[in-house]
Amino acid sequence: MSEAAGVVTIEWPQLLLAAGFMVVVGVISLRLALGLERDLALATARTYVQLFVLGLVLRWMFGIDSPWLVLAILVLMVAAAARTIVRRAPDAPKGMLGSSFVSMALTGFIVTFAVTGLVVQVEPWYRAQYVVPIAGMVLGNSMNGIALALERTFADLDARADELLALVALGASPWEAAAPSVRTALTAALIPTINSMAAAGVVFIPGMMTGQILAGADPMKASAYQIVVMLMVSAATALGSVLAVLLTYHRRFSASGVFIERGLRDDIATARAEE
Amino acid sequence: MTAPLLEARGLRVTRIGDAGPLKVLDGADFTLERGEVVDVLGPSGSGKTTLLRALAWMLPDAEGELWLDGSAAAEIGARVWRTRVALAPQRTALFPGTVADNLLAPWRLKVRHDAAGPDSGALRRALDSVGLDDVALDRDAAKLSVGQAARVALVRVGLTRPDVLLLDEPDASLDGDSAAQVASAVARFAETGAVVRVRHQRPDGTATRRERLVAGRIHGVGDCE
Structure with a gap:
């Protein structure tokens, strides 16, 4: 180029x-x-x-040009994203920082290095010029997806509190009770991604492609980059959201599988603190 | 001596009230024999709903011991326990779908994976028995009236044939005729199982025993027979 x-x-x-x-x-x-x-x-x-x-x-x-520096920056980016996620879902149960971090780190690292290593074939593998901007795009998008998915999951569980009580009383496991909320939340989290894939190039020119074209790149080459990045970012958003929700939804259930509704939360938090 | 059907000992639940910690259940003991219909009385806020949830193993912070037919709750496991000591919560919650979907929902759960659900004839008879003759099995559950929905929810739990039914205000939203039909369904259920009801209405002649919840403990009011 x-x-x-x-x-x-x-x-x-x-x-x-x-x-x-x-x-x-x-x-x-x-x-x-x-x-x-x-x-x-x-x-x-x-x-x-x-x-x-x-x-x-x-x-x-x-x-x-140090691999350690690049990795350290990536970890910092993941940590900042995980904090943002936790702050955006104020109703979510405690202890979500860890699972947000794990979901972001796993999907973010795998997808970023898949792009830079397998698709773009950057030499050496840690070249900051490629790794950091691509990681930024992957993490930024999956952060939004994960935050939306978690917020929706716990909001929907609360909205279904009566239904969850009835389901658990009939013998449902936490997964059986929570599954409809998880599905609603993941659908909501993935729709913006699917929409932006569907509208790319017709309704808008994606940001990365715009940047490359402004920087003088051949539009065909810029398209190829944008396709790769867009699909990878969508995959990271989807995988990160699924992972984050699956790692956290059960925190709203007690050890015996009862949904801890809003009215019980303070009492149970107090009881645990006194133990 | 045979063990009682359901036995609870030393149930304790504390809630944070406006005036500090409140012992809603303070070492409550409760025993239930097969064939009994027990009404639990007490003013609002005295812990009746809490008692039912504790008996159903549905209160994460409740302390105390539970036995069913001589087996400790821990031996039975929470999910199986709830299929045998089944709670019908006060606020009716029907699931999205038809009336039949709702009645068959318990058999879509893993805990009943090897049990066959009732056929449509059995569903129809169960609805008819509580005065829901005019409700079709394929009716959208969202289109039921409050009283109809409450009875569908009761039929849903009754069809699972638990040993103990825990009914939280089962007739609060029903008119006189419907309440009477639900009461006779309760009496029929107690021929093989046992029922605990929380009620505010006047005695309907179904209860075999009445208990009063006072200051977190259960006090007998006496047999009704």
């Missing part, structure tokens, strides 16, 4: 021009009393700072 060929470098004046449009939005927010000016300013500033820092970090990493 001749990346350098057609790249138009963005300089400070252009960067500031982009912020100019945000000023327009800010003025509109003021006139319509939306109260979003502060958030807009802060978000704009964060975009500048975070992406520049990311650029610096990536440049530094590409220079060092």
